[in-house]
Amino acid sequence: MAERSPTLQAFLDVLETTILDVSDAGSDHARVTKKTFAALTEPGPQTPRLRTENPACTHIQPVLDTARNVRSVKALATAFRALEPEIAWSARADRKTGDPNFPNAHATGMIIGDGGLEARQDLRMGASLLAPNTFYPNHQHPPEEVYIALTPGHWRQEAGPWREPGIGGLVYNPPNIIHAMQSGASALLAIWMLPPG
Ligand SMILES: [Fe+2]
Numbered sequence: 001m002a003e004r005s006p007t008l009q010a011f012l013d014v015l016e017t018t019i020l021d022v023s024d025a026g027s028d029h030a031r032v033t034k035k036t037f038a039a040l041t042e043p044g045p046q047t048p049r050l051r052t053e054n055p056a057c058t059h060i061q062p063v064l065d066t067a068r069n070v071r072s073v074k075a076l077a078t079a080f081r082a083l084e085p086e087i088a089w090s091a092r093a094d095r096k097t098g099d100p101n102f103p104n105a106h107a108t109g110m111i112i113g114d115g116g117l118e119a120r121q122d123l124r125m126g127a128s129l130l131a132p133n134t135f136y137p138n139h140q141h142p143p144e145e146v147y148i149a150l151t152p153g154h155w156r157q158e159a160g161p162w163r164e165p166g167i168g169g170l171v172y173n174p175p176n177i178i179h180a181m182q183s184g185a186s187a188l189l190a191i192w193m194l195p196p197g
Contacts (some may be wrong), residue, residue: 006041044120072168105131130188135149136181143194153188
């Protein structure tokens with residue numbers, strides 16, 4: 001059986017605890033988190049990465065400093081900081097906006113799944129980063145999804161209103177729903193997971 005790196009395991013443990021602590025017992029947030037972590041009990045193939053970055057990554061450390069002052073996400077921000085030097089951040093070439101700076105203003109860091117630290121096909125987990133005042137365009141995917149926000153930021157589903165979960169807040173996206181994100185005056189950093197089908 002593959003052995004998971006202690007840094008990744010520590011991050012996963014804190015992520016699970018943090019989300020379950022802030023979610024209601026019967027919520028979709030809790031259900032998706034439990035489903036994801038039940039699958040993660042069995043480690044997949046470990047695929048160490050050399051860290052890569054783009055200009056948006058200059059925002060990571062400052063927003064983690066802020067998150068570490070917020071009690072509900074202090075441990076998660078600390079565990080993510082420890083894991084972050086292993087993450088290969090990159091811009092998503094398949095996401096298009098009218099903003100010519102968009103490729104330099106966002107980055108995705110895969111944690112679990114293709115391009116991540118644990119290559120497996122049954123589920124995906126990663127981090128999304130937006131520089132201040134950046135719009136991340138509409139997208140959709142068959143798996144449902146849970147985000148936990150480590151910063152302020154706005155989320156939208158279909159043509160609905162923008163919502164602000166706040167630091168430590170959660171977002172649930174049902175399967176295939178169209179959704180988008182938008183940062184305000186500060187950068188947006190959030191961890192997301194797509195559970196097994
Ligand atoms: Fe998504």
